Amino acid sequence: MDMQERKTTLPAPPQIPESEIHGQFRAQVVVVGEGLAGLSCALSARQQGADTLIVTGSQAPVGRGGSIFAAYSKVMEEQGIPRQDTDNFILQEFAANGFLVDQRKWYKLFNRSEEAMNWLIDLTRAAGYSVTLEDANEDDPDSPTYQPPGTHAVVSPDTARAGVGIHFALKTLEKAFLAAGGRILRCSAACKLEKKKERVTAVLCRMAESGYVRVLASQAVVLATGDFSASPELMQKYCPQYAPYFTAGGDNYDVGFAVKGLYRGEGHMMALWAGAAWQRTWPCAVMVQGSRLGSHLPYGSHRGLRMNKFGLRYCNEDMNGAYTALTTLREPEGKAYAVWDHRYAQALPWRTHGGRRTDPNTPPETVYALWESQIKTGQLLRRDSLPELLEALGLPTETAMETIRHYNDLCHQGKDPDFHKKAAYLQPIEEGPFYGCSLSDRLFFSVMGGPRTNDRMQICNEQDEPIPGLYCVGSMVGDLYAGCYNFRVPGMNYGACLTFGYLTGKEAAAERP
Numbered sequence: 243m244d245m246q247e248r249k250t251t252l253p254a255p256p257q258i259p260e261s262e263i264h265g266q267f268r269a270q271v272v273v274v275g276e277g278l279a280g281l282s283c284a285l286s287a288r289q290q291g292a293d294t295l296i297v298t299g300s301q302a303p304v305g306r307g308g309s310i311f312a313a314y315s316k317v318m319e320e321q322g323i324p325r326q327d328t329d330n331f332i333l334q335e336f337a338a339n340g341f342l343v344d345q346r347k348w349y350k351l352f353n354r355s356e357e358a359m360n361w362l363i364d365l366t367r368a369a370g371y372s373v374t375l376e377d378a379n380e381d382d383p384d385s386p387t388y389q390p391p392g393t394h395a396v397v398s399p400d401t402a403r404a405g406v407g408i409h410f411a412l413k414t415l416e417k418a419f420l421a422a423g424g425r426i427l428r429c430s431a432a433c434k435l436e437k438k439k440e441r442v443t444a445v446l447c448r449m450a451e452s453g454y455v456r457v458l459a460s461q462a463v464v465l466a467t468g469d470f471s472a473s474p475e476l477m478q479k480y481c482p483q484y485a486p487y488f489t490a491g492g493d494n495y496d497v498g499f500a501v502k503g504l505y506r507g508e509g510h511m512m513a514l515w516a517g518a519a520w521q522r523t524w525p526c527a528v529m530v531q532g533s534r535l536g537s538h539l540p541y542g543s544h545r546g547l548r549m550n551k552f553g554l555r556y557c558n559e560d561m562n563g564a565y566t567a568l569t570t571l572r573e574p575e576g577k578a579y580a581v582w583d584h585r586y587a588q589a590l591p592w593r594t595h596g597g598r599r600t601d602p603n604t605p606p607e608t609v610y611a612l613w614e615s616q617i618k619t620g621q622l623l624r625r626d627s628l629p630e631l632l633e634a635l636g637l638p639t640e641t642a643m644e645t646i647r648h649y650n651d652l653c654h655q656g657k658d659p660d661f662h663k664k665a666a667y668l669q670p671i672e673e674g675p676f677y678g679c680s681l682s683d684r685l686f687f688s689v690m691g692g693p694r695t696n697d698r699m700q701i702c703n704e705q706d707e708p709i710p711g712l713y714c715v716g717s718m719v720g721d722l723y724a725g726c727y728n729f730r731v732p733g734m735n736y737g738a739c740l741t742f743g744y745l746t747g748k749e750a751a752a753e754r755p
């Protein structure tokens with residue numbers, strides 16, 4: 243814990259006089275938030291027979307993207323994909339996270355995600371959608387860009403790209419929840435929890451018109467309010483190094499495909515005021531994507547040679563978009579550039595991001611057309627000569643040319659003693675037209691984690707004792723990630739929203755005060 247963290251004070255709970263509380267609702271299970279986590283939990287609780295009420299600040303279900311991981315499913319079985327042995331992979335992921343994650347949650351996710359995904363598959367199929375598998379980087383299990391198959395996507399008959407259909411899943415779950423007799427209360431925001439002795443018994447919600455209502459929960463309150471990236475205070479305290487990059491969000495409870503900030507962490511604050519401890523891992527992990535323009539791998543980023551603003555190579559380019567974002571941030575002024583030549587489109591098997599696992603490799607003509615469209619938007623540059631390209635990128639031409647000459651020598655030798663990149667990726671850059679792009683833009687999606695949570699998603703106090711009647715699901719679950727959300731399990735967070743939402747709904751429905 244550093245000085246900065248200790249100094250940051252969080253806001254005090256609001257004082258809400260009884261005279262401002264104008265109404266009362268009752269349910270056995272109250273779920274706060276209507277994203278994938280909240281909806282999965284609410285429907286699952288309702289299916290167990292619990293009278294369940296969602297309270298949400300959003301006008302409709304909320305989601306973004308659509309990659310949902312499950313270790314196995316009936317779709318994988320139908321596609322003839324064998325069950326994976328992920329033992330080694332999971333250990334590698336623990337190592338990548340510095341062994342600072344809660345292993346119980348990871349193994350629970352890998353062990354129970356099949357059941358939850360099959361539940362979602364049945365529901366979405368009955369609603370007229372289908373579920374497909376997104377493409378992943380399965381070429382080399384030893385590579386840090388390897389991803390096990392299992393990233394599912396809900397698609398409609400006219401969906402071109404996989405991984406953007408979260409709204410199909412959300413609509414399906416909401417409809418099923420309402421059809422099963424579940425209720426939704428749309429408010430301005432849930433603000434505070436109430437307790438009787440140690441048990442959480444109610445949520446106070448600010449209403450759009452005026453005042454507050456009290457929502458009584460006779461069995462459980464499940465917080466599912468997303469992340470805290472739009473809270474300067476929580477960011478400063480729990481993720482200070484990335485706080486400067488989250489500069490937006492916070493005032494829109496329906497926020498969709500946004501970068502730079504989503505929510506204010508109001509669920510996190512409600513939990514802390516009710517006696518929750520914070521997760522053990524500090525700082526919280528960030529979900530970030532660096533440029534993957536022009537890359538031959540979905541979620542990937544490799545394409546030729548990378549140089550910093552001095553025209554010097556600084557890394558093994560074999561890394562995915564998340565790692566690209568974080569490594570470029572460590573270079574002077576956070577600036578970096580990639581350069582390659584036209585043969586890259588033919589030299590390696592191409593898998594385009596957003597594709598389905600069953601798609602054939604992307605042919606070079608499609609790759610060139612994609613690059614062309616990115617040139618039109620100014621994201622990529624193409625020039626006939628290298629000095630022209632380097633100048634257009636703003637790189638010191640002489641040094642950068644020397645870096646490229648040296649890199650080409652290594653490519654011809656098929657060995658990279660400088661950064662040990664694998665031989666297949668050592669493609670010389672010598673035949674125009676040449677392509678390049680800046681790697682300096684980063685998309686800050688979200689911040690992961692929050693209250694200390696056990697593997698039953700019960701929120702716990704400093705002594706690791708569950709606060710009776712209080713659970714959380716979704717992005718706010720503590721200790722699931724450390725360092726960065728590294729996209730080696732694409733859609734892992736939605737996978738956790740679905741699996742832990744589904745399981746926690748059952749727990750909450752069975753809770754006996």
Ligand SMILES: Cc1cc2nc3c(=O)[nH]c(=O)nc-3n(C[C@H](O)[C@H](O)[C@H](O)COP(=O)(O)OP(=O)(O)OC[C@H]3O[C@@H](n4cnc5c(N)ncnc54)[C@H](O)[C@@H]3O)c2cc1C
Nearest residue numbers: 275276277279299300307308309432467468508716717736
């Ligand atoms: C551009 C982008 C793309 C992404 N794509 C993916 C992807 O494909 N796969 C993936 O796994 N992850 C993806 N993510 C991360 C994604 O945001 C989370 O995985 C997911 O949305 C978390 O779901 P959730 O249910 O926890 O929270 P959310 O989906 O954020 O839902 C939070 C809910 O809580 C409500 N709420 C918030 N505060 C209050 C309050 N005080 N009172 C009442 N209601 C409140 C909100 O209105 C909303 O209904 C993406 C993120 C971004 C920014």
